[in-house]
Amino acid sequence: MGVFPEDTEIRVSLLIKLWVAEGFLKPISGKSLEVVAEDYFNDLIDRNLILVHTRTTSGKIKFCKIHDLLRDLCLREAEKEKFLFFLRKNSPDSLQCLNTERRIVVHSGTSYNENSHQLSYGFQSTSVARSFISDSVGYMPPFTCRLLRVLQADSAKLYLGSSREDEYFIKDVFQLVNLWHLAFQVESNLNLVYLLWNLQTLIIKSTPWQTVALSEIWLMPHLRHVFVDKFHHPDPPCVEYMPVFVLRNLQTLLMITNFKCSEDVVKRIPNIKKLQLCYKGSEEDLERYCLNNLGHLHKLESLTCEFYFSKKRIRNYLVQNITFPQSLKKLTLEGSRLHWDEMSSKVGSLPLLQVLKLKEHSCIGPKWVPDEGQFCSLKFLLIEWCEDLEYWMADNANFPRLEKLVLRFLDNLKEVPSGIGDIPTLRPIQLTHCSHYAVFSAKKIVDGQEELGNEDLKVQVLAQAKDEIVKRLESRNFQVQTASW
Structure with missing residues (x-):
């Protein structure tokens, strides 16, 4: 809990993803790691160690908080046990001991934000680091940290091109082949060509005019959660010398544009629980989206569908084709233009x-x-x-x-x-x-x-x-x- 800034509203889903990626949890027969994590989290709530802040519409805890005194205790114990290194303000001597730290946290309030070169120099020897968490816009860890498993830096902006001293580049991040959890911002249209075979969580934020295409996720068998703004999800690639996996661990896939729900695609995500879809463009493409196959996602619990087409064509298509799985617990519709009796049926x-x-x-x-x-x-x-x-x-x-x-x-x-x-x-x-x-x-x-x-x-x-x-x-x-x- 000490990795989050003071008085932060902590997103529970992110907290659980970090627990899973850090390897803190042991599997229990019949339960996913996320369910095991929720049990531990609820136990902390019951003990009043973590405070409920807001809940979702279904009643689950969405954001939590921790009391300042308890957070201070977390930090003291973390430093005492050499479990977590928290880069504090105005403490340049602390950079000297980074070479032995395994978990490193940098917040935007640190004085190093004004001089990222000083911080970069101090991090050159962090070869044993396993986890790097930062909400600083101007800093990413050096890419010599090849053992890194967690990189949570969704305020950091990455670019395409060749490395320059003052920028961080996507091709460098994708050299960190041991990553389990990756979160960052992208400043360019992105087509990934690098594989992170061990990756479990991928979070990419982008600006409104950019798109992200990720055909490689079909070749990443350990993926559990994918959240990408403006995500164009291509069909599984046809590569003779590389297998296209069934993503049995994949639970979350957000926010996808023009997702083609073919039989082959649906079979490759059999355990998906949360799916957000957005459809737009040419009306002639409607038929190829195969929305009748959504009903075959028998583990799906949460579905969002947004449509941006003309009034009559989209309604007629959806009435004839769209089906929803019986497992759904949450449904959000926008632009579907169904008649009320059609929606009810x-x-x-x-x-x-x-x-x-x-x-x-x-x-x-x-x-x-x-x-x-x-x-x-x-x-x-x-x-x-x-x-x-x-x-x-x-x-x-x-x-x-x-x-x-x-x-x-x-x-x-x-x-x-x-x-x-x-x-x-x-x-x-x-x-x-x-x-x-x-x-x-x-x-x-x-x-x-x-x-x-x-x-x-x-x-x-x-x-x-x-x-x-x-x-x-x-x-x-x-x-x-x-x-x-």
């Missing part, structure tokens, strides 16, 4: 679905009437920018386990369904920039529940600062916040 029967996010233009049409018995496991529902929606029928028979409802930018919605208030598990309803009709109906629902003795249901409204009508509705269980748009 495709999604409503998924038995394990707990989180559904319907974003901009995901659904079209003025009326949504789900069938009884649909969405039986749904806990979180978001409807956003579906401007056609006027009427919506819902009650305890449709959403028996709903815990949170979020409605955003629904200008034409005539009312929040009155039956929503009868769902016993529902706690907050959040409305952001919705019609006055929707706000008034939400007020009526919460008042009716108060009369029945239900004080658990809360409504939270975000309205324009000048909206005096909504402000006057505020009460104990009907909270109003204002903002300027």
Whole structure:
């Protein structure tokens, strides 16, 4: 825990990836290393050693924090045991002992940021380093650290070309053949031509106008997590003298552009759990994406699909072709333009679905009437920018386990369904920039529940600062916040 700066909101998924890459965890029969890590993490939470900061919509802990005093204790013990070397401010003598350190941390607050050459010189002898973690924009470790297993430097920018003294280059990073965990930023369009055979986690951040193509990941059998901005994922390469592996360990693949879900590709990622897809470009390419094969990903738990095509063509294609696996627990749709009844038939029967996010233009049409018995496991529902929606029928028979409802930018919605208030598990309803009709109906629902003795249901409204009508509705269980748009 000492590798994170003071008062940092620590992303739990990153923390777990680092634990796995460092080799701290022993496998347990029937459990992946990530599940073992979650068990350890929850134990630390139960002991109040780590604090919960925010949760995901499904209830998992997304960010955590650690008390400053406990973090100081971590650092003292880490230094005492020579487990971790933390480069502190204004301590030039500390650079002299780097040649024996195995885990090195450099934060942006260190005085060396102003003189990276001094820092680079001190790191020349770090041949035994196994882990390097930095949030500094201006520094990467020297590429003589051939034993490095963890390189977490997602604030550092890498470039294409030949090495210069003041820049760091992708070809140099891909000489670190023992890496298990790699995170960095790229400043150029990137096609990787180097293989890191042992790599388990790959995180590449890029700027909006750049793309990343990674055909080599099909040849990296140990990959567990891939997160790449603007990721164009090519088909498996046809290389006669090199095998194309089944990536049995791959669990996470984000954010991929125009991913072709052919039978061959789906068979090569049988254990994928989290997948984010984005489709755009020529409408003539729709057929070759083979979205009907998504239903064969039987371990998939979280899926995001974004579409950027014309209105009619994309809807017709998706109605006929897209299928979702029964294992899904979380689904996010954007630009799919399904009619509400089509969305219900495709999604409503998924038995394990707990989180559904319907974003901009995901659904079209003025009326949504789900069938009884649909969405039986749904806990979180978001409807956003579906401007056609006027009427919506819902009650305890449709959403028996709903815990949170979020409605955003629904200008034409005539009312929040009155039956929503009868769902016993529902706690907050959040409305952001919705019609006055929707706000008034939400007020009526919460008042009716108060009369029945239900004080658990809360409504939270975000309205324009000048909206005096909504402000006057505020009460104990009907909270109003204002903002300027």
